Amino acid sequence: MEKHVFLEMSNISMTFPGVKALDQVSLNIREGEVHALMGENGAGKSTLIKIISGVQQPDPGAKILLDGKEVEFPSVHASIQSGINAIHQDLSLFPNLTVAENIYLGRSKKGKIDWKECDNIALEALERLSVQMDIHELLGNLSVAKQQLVAIARAISLSSRLLIMDEPTAALSFSEVRMLYEIIRKLKKENIAILFISHKLDEVFEVSDRVTVLKDGKYVGCKNIEELDESMLVQMMVGRSVSYEALNQESHASEKILEVKNISREGNFKDISFSLHKGEILAFTGLVGAGRSETVKALFGLNPPDEGEIFIHGKKVELKKVSQAMRHKIAFIPEDRHQEGLILNMSMRDNITLPVLSELLDRLGFTNGKKTESLSEEYVKTLNIRPGQIEKMAKNFSGGNQQKIAVAKWLVTKPDILIIDEPTHGVDIASKTEIHKLLKSLAKQGMAIIMVSSEWQEVFALSDRVIVMRHGRIVHEDSTKTGDQNLMMEKAILGEGKA
Amino acid sequence: MKKLLERRETSVFLILAVLCIGLTIYSPTFFSYTNIKNVLVSNTALGIMAAGMTFILITAGIDVSVASQMMFSATWLALLSETPFGNPVTLVLAAILIGFVTGAINGFLISRFDIHPIIITLGTNSIYRGIILVMTNGRWLMNLPKYFTAFSKTVFGIPLPVVYAVLIFLVSAWLLKHTYFGRSIYAMGGNREAARYAGVNLKKTIFFTYTYTGVLCGLAGLVLDSILGNCQPSGSNGWEMNVIAAAVIGGTNILGGYGTIGGTVIGVLMMGVIENGLVVAHVPTYWQKLVYGLIIIVTVTIDVLRKKKADSKKQMIEID
Amino acid sequence: MEKMKKLRPSLNGIVLLAAFLGIVVIGTVASRNFLTIRNILSIFQQMPEMGIMAIGLTIVIITGGNDLSSGTTMGLCAVISGLCLTSGMPIALAVLVSLAAAVLCGCLNAVLVAVIGIPPMIATLGTQMFFYGAALVLSKGNSISNIPREFYFLGQNKIAGIPLQAIILVLLTVILAVVLKKRVFGKHLIAIGNNSKASAYSGVQTERVLFAAYIICSVLCCIAGNIQVSRVATARADMGYSFLMPCISAVVLGGTSIDGGIGGVGGTVVGVIIFAMISNIMNLAGISSFWQQLATGSILILVVVFNKITENHKLQRRKKESN
Incomplete structure (x- = not known):
């Protein structure tokens, strides 16, 4: 028997300056179902659940039906009132309050706090999870896994109809994950629907009834779990058609430029060794939180390793500061363009020339407008940045062109090694193809490129x-040409290769 | 018991106790009724304001206009007492109303425009002070009427200002500890985004915090006038720093999220005893500022370094 | 086309100019003595101290920071300089000692802000009190008079009829304006103010730049302090204490964003001149100086709130456009 659909969302779009995070997405939830929301990084999953839980408001035109009536979720409070609550990835807890208070807060009451009620609600919620802990302990003193349980307890105590979880198992151990599955099944029996985001295929197949897949902010489809197998689901997430030409590549054995030996950093990465050759593109992949970005940042002096050695051109080097890395002709384009990659309130010219400003001086040591102008113009042309107005502020460009500015900014330093973290996140298809072609041609010219990417298509194509x-x-290293692509995916997603 | 020992309030309290014992040994007059009464009474206004400052600091805000707000109230009250409308009831009502207005203006500007509270309160600081100076032309308002100074009588050996302060401490502690408003303040200071996610109305909470502090400043003005028996509109300049110092010494985290009224009371007593002790030990009072400045710098440094460590731990990933 | 756009004055520039002209008009109407050479010279004899401090503060505010200790740094340096001078030290040496103290003050601020990572307003609120305390302790709470006559030149001499301190202010303003516009250091200051993380990721040595910014600010406060010691022939710990508010007001009035990233020293100097004229007009018209305090506070609030509103307005328009 099909259960009643109580929440229907359609035409949900969300625009941030320069990028469309969601583009006419729809989603519907049935009573008491477990619904998985899947997609690669940047597909728009987190944005969608922020809209449902009232944290963010969608663009005008969105339609949300609750029990057939059109509603809005203008605030978190409104969502809670409708029986909807979310556990966000960053947990949204208060380290300076007790466990009981963390669970109790959000009930938006006024006046005096009824401590008895507070304790009772906390105890009851924890009991439903079959968890025992001291509810008067300060949350900040608990382990991450226990904090996660508190977050779940709070959400279930607030959610009468829909509980949303953003990667709930990310920080849990195996037995805690089992326990969470139990909780999910129990809630299902209480006719509470659960919407959860996960990257883990096994998890999705284990607990969910239906799956909605997003890609690049667009709706791909919604299927019953019985209609799917793992490879079909992966295909939905990754996308079937290769939208850019298979960029053909000949292997070129060439000079080794970088060698990393057994570097480790506490809480970041452990025992990492690899080498990089001229003209090669090396991809780092894995799930979010696997330590990929942390590792490549170590090569740019942002995250210096505690132990291990790094060699460039066979010579041992120290990379403790960005300036040292730059001296060794390393460039790094971070994933977060808005906070780390670009200075949004400065012009394209100022952004592009910032790393090489001290090389563009006139005889008196003053910055030279002509030199910065001609250099910027040159790269605007080579990278086809549109619009080509160099005085325009970086924030006023589209996501794709912003990424090109970020690339240009580092190409001006003429690096030997280019590190790029998620090169095409939040970038439109056309710019994506252009950026891929550019990376390819840079490699052909002899640049060594390290790319961090969660998109398999990108990894295999480039x-x-x-x-x-x-x-x-x-956990695995292989050539993309001769290696088993399925094995690589499973190593990353499932941990242990099943093939 | 272990938890109690870990708290900063405890160590400050122990230092206070040692200081008191030391001073008593050095000069037995320190422990006399007159001296203790003196120390307590002369710090009531400071203490009342510090209670409000504790609220603000917990939200990760700050208010450098508290001394001006207090004098604003004190001056208007002194002027009111010169008119036929002046009587004990109108004085109390006026103190609350005036404090409400000055605090609400701060609260409105800060919550509505998202500008750093120091900038806003620096501005209102000179506005409030400017208004009373213009009003009185800087003239001292002497010889306040009897019914005004009666607010600071000593009854059964207990000075009334101390009673008011204790009452305000109790109410403030109750608000912070047992009301939704109070817990929202902690939630906001601990994790602003999460507080928003949990449905806390940040703007309203900020507004109420500054308004409450304003009301306390208004009452502090009343207490100050009645103790001194006169009102000097240009007086208490720079007291805002003492108020901040008292809260910080008492363990309130200037970065937000932590602080208690109990701690602040200990902080206020500490400052009073240090001041008194310097007089007893014939050390020039100007050393105070140096010491308080140093205390603020050191405690804030410790808080920031701790926070940094906790943050970097949070970002670590599990390696198996 | 691009060039034309550049020439179009900014909203803030228009407001600043209008305020300037408006006050000149008010002054001329209010007092016939306002537009006399004598009066203008007296304005330029007094305002450079505040102007020099304000341009230093501008540098720090552009980085997204603030230096609430600038006023008391000025007082501390004045006291140190005064003590050295009265102890019979050669003038050059006395000034050097006070400059060294300023560098130390700047370093302390920079360590707290750039190395330890304390929010700048909080850190400098602490040092504000600390420096004031240090100045009180050094001067034993007294004012230091008996400043040797040979030192009077700094604040009381005129060159070609123009007060020496006004010339110093103009020189410093030009130097800092050129640094901001044309030197790598200036560009780095602005970059840090806009986004310090992205700047660090672009190879800007943010710590080093911040140290320089806070030291420059303290040194300028010290210069202002020395000028005032010379002009009024005394040194006191609370010199400069009352300068902080008008200086911050002048900086934001001059078009520097209180959040950093945008701004310049030229606007700041115009802002200081506006404040100087306001107090001058009040003096001429016999209005009590208490009104000035009221005016500075009101202007600060009005300007920050006005800037915030226009900024939010722009943000919303942009969001609409991108839809």
Whole structure:
């Protein structure tokens, strides 16, 4: 028997300056179902659940029906009133309050706090999870896993109809994950629907009834779990058609430019060794939180390793500061363009020339407008950045063109090694193809490129070799041409290869 | 018991106790009724304001206009007492109303425009002070009427200002500990985004915090006038720093999220005893500022370094 | 086309100019003595101290920071300089000692802000009190008079009829304006103010730049302090204490964003001149100086709130456009 659909969302779009995070997405939830929301990084899953839970408001035109009546979720409070509550990835807890208070807060009451009620609600919620802990302990003193349980307890105490979880098992151990599955089944029996985001295929097949897949902010489809198998689901997430030409690549054995030996950093990565050759594209892949970005940041002096050695051109080097890395002709384009990659309130010219400003001086040591102008113009042309107005502020460009500005900014330093973290996140298809072609041609000219990417299509199409990371370690390394692509995916997603 | 020992309030309290014992040994007059009464009474206004400051600091805000707000109230009250409308009831009502207005203006500007509270309160600081100076032309308002100074009588050996302060401490502690408003303040200071996610109305909470502090400043003005028996509109300049110092010494985290009224009371007593002790030990009072400045710098440094460590731990990933 | 756009004055520029002209008009109407050379010279004899401090503060505010200790740094340096001078030290040496103290003050601020990572307002609120305390302790709470006559030149001399301190202010303003516009250091200051993380990721040595910014600010406060010691022939710990508010007001009035990233020293100097004229007009018209305090506070609030509103307005328009 099909259960009643109580929440129907359609035409949900969300625009941030420069990028469309969601583009006419729809989603419907049935009573008491477990619904998985899947998609690669940047597909828009987190944005969608922020809209349902009232944290963010969608663009005008969105339609949300609750029990057939059109509603809005203008605030978190409104969502809670409708019986909907979310556990966000960053947990949204208060380290300076007690466990009981963390669970109790959000009930938006006024006046005096009824401590008895507070304790009772906390105890009851924890009991439903079959968890025992001191509810008067300060949350900040608990382990991450226990904090996660508190977050779940709070959400279930607030959610009468829909509980949303953003990667709930990310920080849990195996037995705690089992326990969570139990909780999910129990809630289902109480006719509470659960919407959860996960990257883990096994998890999705284990607990969910239906799956909605998003890709690049667009709706791909919604299927019953019985209609799917793992490879079909992966295909929905990754996308079937290869939208850019298979960029053909000849292997070129060439000079080794970088060698990393057994570097480790506490809480970041452990025992990482690899080498990089001229003209090669090396991909780092794995799930979010696998330590990929942390590892490549170590090569740019942002995250210096505690132990291990790094060699460039066969010479041992110290990379403790960005300036040292730059001196060794390393460039790094971070994933977060808005916070780390670009300075949004400065012009394209100022952004592009910032790393090389001290080389563009006139005889008196003043910055030279002509030199910065001609250099910027040159790269605007080579990278086809549109519009080509160099005085325009970086924030006023589209996502794709912003990424091109970020690339241009580092190409001006003429690097030997280019590190790029998620090169095409939040970038439109046309710019994506252009950026891929550009990376390819840079490699052909002899640049060594390290790319961090969660998109398999990108990894297989672009890179010569791939390194798979999981929980801070390298678990697999192979050539993308001769290696088994399925094995690589499973190593990253499932941990242990099933093939 | 272990938890109690871990708290900063405890160590400050122990230092206070040692200081008191030391001073008593050095000069037995320190422990006399007159001296203790003196120390307590002369710090009531400071203490009342510090209670409000504790609220604000917990939200990760700050208010450098508290001394001006207090004098604003004190001056208007002194002026009111010169008119036929002046009587004990109107004085109390006026103190609350005036404090409400000055605090609400701060609260409105800060919550509505999202500008750093120091900038806003620096501005209102000179506005409030400017208004009373213009009003009185800087003239001292002497010889306040009897019914005004009666607010600071000593009854059964207990000075009334101390009673008011204790009452305000109790109410403030209750608000912070047992009301939704109070817990929202902690939630906001601990994790602002999460508080928003949990449905806390940040703007309203900020507004109420500054308004409450304003009301306390208004009452502090009443207490100050009645103790001194006169009102000097240009007086208490720079007291805002003492108020902040008292809260910080008492363990309130200036970065937000932690602080208690109990701690602040200990902080206020500490400052009073240090001041008194310097007089007893014939050390020039100007050393105070140096010491308080140093205390603020050191405690804030410790808080920031701790927070940094906790944050970097949070970002670590599990390696198996 | 691009060039034309550049020439179009900014909203803030228009407001600043209008305020300037408006006050000149008010002054001329209010007092016939306002537009006399004598009066203008007296304005330029007094305002450079505040102007020099304000341009230093501008540098720090552009980085997204603030230096609430600038006023008391000025007082501390004045006291140190005064003590050295009265102890019979050669003038050059006395000034050097006070400059060294300023560098130390700047370093302390920079360590707290850039190395330890304390929010700048909080850190400098602490040092504000600390420096004031240090100045009180050094001066034993007294004012230091008996400043040797040979030192009077700094604040009381005129060159070609123009007060020496006004010339110093103009020189410093030009130097800092050129640094901000044309030197790598200036560009780095602005970059840090906009986004310090992205700047660090672009190879800007943010710590080093912040150290320089806070030291420059303290040194300028010290210069202002020395000028005032010379002008009024005394040194006191609370010199400069009352300068902080008008200086911050002048900086934001001059078009520097209180959040950093945008701004310049030229606007700041115009802002200081506006404040100087306001107090001058009040003096001429016999209005009590208490009104000035009221005016500075009101202007600060009005300007920050006005800037915030226009900024939010722009943000919303942009969001609409991108839809």
